Amino acid sequence: MPNPFSVQTVNEGDHVVIRLEGFVDAHTAPQFEQAVQTVVDQGQHRIIVDCEKMTYISSAGLGVFMGFIEEVRDEGGDIKICGLSPKVKQPFEILGFDSLFDFCADVAGAKERFSQPVKREE
């Protein structure tokens, strides 16, 4: 059975937008991880993950955000997460992502947040 999943990376000025579509589960998360790795390897650290068309995420997908956030912040960048529907936001909230990551309504809002201090738990 095919998984309706796609990941697309677009450079938008100082930022790079990674657009996720469909299911991000243990089967598809490696493609997402590869996309983030490629961006980081290219020295881009102002990353926006656009989840507007993402319909599902499990811990495999959440682990990708966790795996890169330290490295990206150490380089002065951040990973902003935007476009989450209430259903898809649930696992992020259960695991406490809202205290460590910036959630933004859309890509424009995420770009604006890059001019503000990075969110970190006290």
Added chain:
Amino acid sequence: MERIERKFLLKVPSSTENLALIREFVTSAAQQAGFDASEIAKLELAVDEACANVIEHAYGGQDVTKEVVVRATLDDEALSIDIEDTGRGFDPDSIKQEELEELINKRKTGGLGMRLMKSLMDEVHYEIEPGKKNALHMVKRLRKT
């Protein structure tokens, strides 16, 4: 009054490719049980996490010669999910519930699935018989309005 149970069984080869099929199975059973969309989303995620653990940890990755077996039993009070495998066992009590920040600092992502399952379901119980089988029993109760 006698309790009427309906039982559903899904067996799929152990591959993450089949997680979408497993989620559809659980969604269908949960819809029949009368759960609302929000509760169905929780069941879908909990069962996905459990089966991903079986595929990746118990069976050590993709091994389509092995089977993931999911049983759904529903009655008028709850949906019970039983997942069995014959792969590598583990001690559920050894999975530490570390804070997210701590996991990030250690560059670890393990244990998230278990934490989600416990948050999403009303009951989560493991029975590990080393070398024989691992059984996970989870229950989601119907909230009657």
